Amino acid sequence: MPSFDEPSLKATFNVTMGHHKRFQSYSNMHIHAVQPNREIQDYVWSVHEVTPLIPTHLLALSVNNFNCRYSQAASTNPVRFRTCAQLADMRETSFAAQMAPQILEFLDSLLQVELPLEKIDQLVVDDFPAAATENFGLVVYSSTQLLLRENGPMTKEKVEALELISYEMAHVWFGNLLGMDLNSDIWLTEGLAGYFKSLAMDHLQSGMGRRILLRYRESSIMYESQVGGISLVPPLSVAPSNEEKQLYQKATSLIYMLIGFLGNETFYDGIRRHMWQNSFGSSTPELFWRSLQLASEREAALAKNWDVKSIMDTWTMQDGYPLVTVIRNGSEVFLTQRHALNRSSSQLWWIPLTYLIEGGSVSKNLEPRAWLSADSHSIKLNAIVPPNQWILLNLRAVGYYRVNYDEHTWQLLATTLFDDFRSINVLNRAQIVSDVLFLWNQELLTWSTAFNVLKYIINEDEYEPLVAFVVGVTNGFCGISTESSFSIAKWLGIAAKWYAEFISYTFDKFVVQDPSQNLNSLDYPD
Incomplete structure (x- = not known):
């Protein structure tokens, strides 16, 4: 068996396993023959079909006496599912x-890239060391994550299981069908799997997709704030284990931003062509950016002097993220950028700028209206903003950056939030809450300004801003003063309908957090 564990080194595998006839053999491919073992009584040889070209880490072998439940995905090429577990656990599979199968069907219709698969086995195993592991044609899950009854309402446990299954089904395309040349580039396929998982979740449970993307963004940004920033292109071939999940969350957030400025049509054109050309081969981030660049030129999504690789390199090869500051002079608006976590850093980014002026209408697409260049610290917006109206940057919080406004704009936003918070998109409310807590912690905002903006939270009733508030407080203010802590606790206590069930588990996850856990484990409220 090849012993080189690099994704670019692939081979076909002809798997034959010997076992007692009471057991069954599982691997990546179907069994095409079961032959008697002429040397050992009651033993047989299970001969599996030859795999396509795959790296060693996607090879999977199992012999067990599980029982199986059968289902099928009505995808382009129908894929048969076997979900197998011990007999006592079968009802809960x-x-x-x-x-x-429903998730696979949805992703298949979305990506339109034919899967060369006839079957997927799902094995549910006791005492499995991970939540799940995906292999070509065979996925292994921990029994603690997957054993649930189908009937009954959608519970928190079912949502968690659904998210895990969605992630593993997304890996069928990103990780199995499309692989990377090097282990150090796996953040790209993991980031894509995270994004398409969010789409599958939103398809099955409306609103869950945006919650996942917000959770990834907030978790990643908070982690970067703690460690001073992380880069997706680490100097080591493999990232330290404690950073791995944070890298993948950041990758998903950056892909979401990328889709925002390219547009869905351009993105899907590029990714489909890339997968058609590289299925069962090896890719690199550079090749992927090139496919998207060609798609953008076909769709004229970007100006000719903008390059997808140049834009994304500033986000993947630099640590941390930018802070964009709004400066107003009468009706003119100027924007500046700097490293949000290191004031002495000279790093700059290509930042797609979307914005809304109070009273304006929100466009359905997120096409940038301007860019902050990696060659310049500042830009003057080509927009007139009346002094008595606010301007709001980073629509729907798609961009991976924080925003600080001048004092006057903060007060205008605070007034709108307190009087009619629903007039501002829920994701922008979440970003405002998160940014204000960060800026206050960094002493870039006064307490009075932060209080004026955040006091509306006692009326907030949507998940995203509330979770941004709790995460921002618990993660960013370990040393918060007693007086301020009581003020915040009072705000939370007033929101009694939300406080009891939501605050308790959020504090468990983000304050009393086991170091072995990670910020990706934030649960949803029932």
Whole structure:
């Protein structure tokens, strides 16, 4: 067997396993023959079909006496599912057996890249060391994550299981069908899997997709704030284990931003062509950016002097993220950028700028209206903003950066939030809350300004701003003063309908957090 564990080194595998006839053999491919073992009584040889070209880490082998539940995905090429577990657990495999084919069907219709798969086995294993691991044609899950009854309402446990299944089904395309040349570039396929997982979740449970993307963004930004920034292109071939999940969350957030400025049509054109050309081969981030660049030129999504690789290199090869500051002079607006976590850093980014002027209408697409260049610290917006109206940057919080406004704009935003917070998009409310807490912690905002903006939170009733508030407080203010802590606790206490069930688990996750856990484990409220 090849012993080089690099994604670019691939081979076909002809798997034959010997076992007692009471057991069954599982691997990446179907069994095409079962032959008697002429040397050992009651033993047989299970001969599996030859795999396509895959790296060693996607090879999977199992011999067990599980029972199986059968289902099928009505994808372009129908894929048969077997969900297998110990006999005593079979009733609780129905949820996974039903949902996995639905997720595969959705992703298949979205990506339109034919899968060379006839079957996917889902094995549910006790005492498995990870939540799940994906292999070509065979996925192994921990029984603690997947055993649930199908009937009954959608519970927190079912949402968590659905998210896990969605992630593993997304890996069928990103990780199995499309691989990277090097382990150090796996952040790209993991980031893509995270994004398409959010789409699958939103398809099955409306609103869950944006929650996942917000959670990834907030978790990644908070982690970077703690460690001073992380880069997706680390100097080592493999990132330290404690950073791995944070890298993947950041990668998903950056892909979401990339789709925002390219547009869905351009993105899907580029990714489909890239997968058609590189299935079962090896890719690199550079080749992927090139595919998107060609798609953008076909669709005229970017100006000719902008280059996808140049833009994304500033986000993947530099640590941290930028802070964009709004400066107003009468009706003119100037924007500046700097490293949000290192004031002495000279790093600059290509930053796509979307904005809304109070009273204006929000466009459905997120096409940038301007760019902050990696060659310049500042820009003057080609917009007239009346002094009595606010300007709001980073629509729907798609961009991976923080925003600080001048004092006057903060007060205008605070007034609108307090009088009619629903007039500002829920994701922008979440970003405002998160940014204000960060800026206050960094002593870039006064307490009075922060209080005026955040006091509306007692009326907030949507998940995203509330979770941004709790995460910002618990993660960013370990040394917060007693007086301020009581003020915040009072705000939370007033929101009694939300406080009891939501605050308790959020504090468990983000304050009393086991170092072995990670910020990706934030649960949803029931």
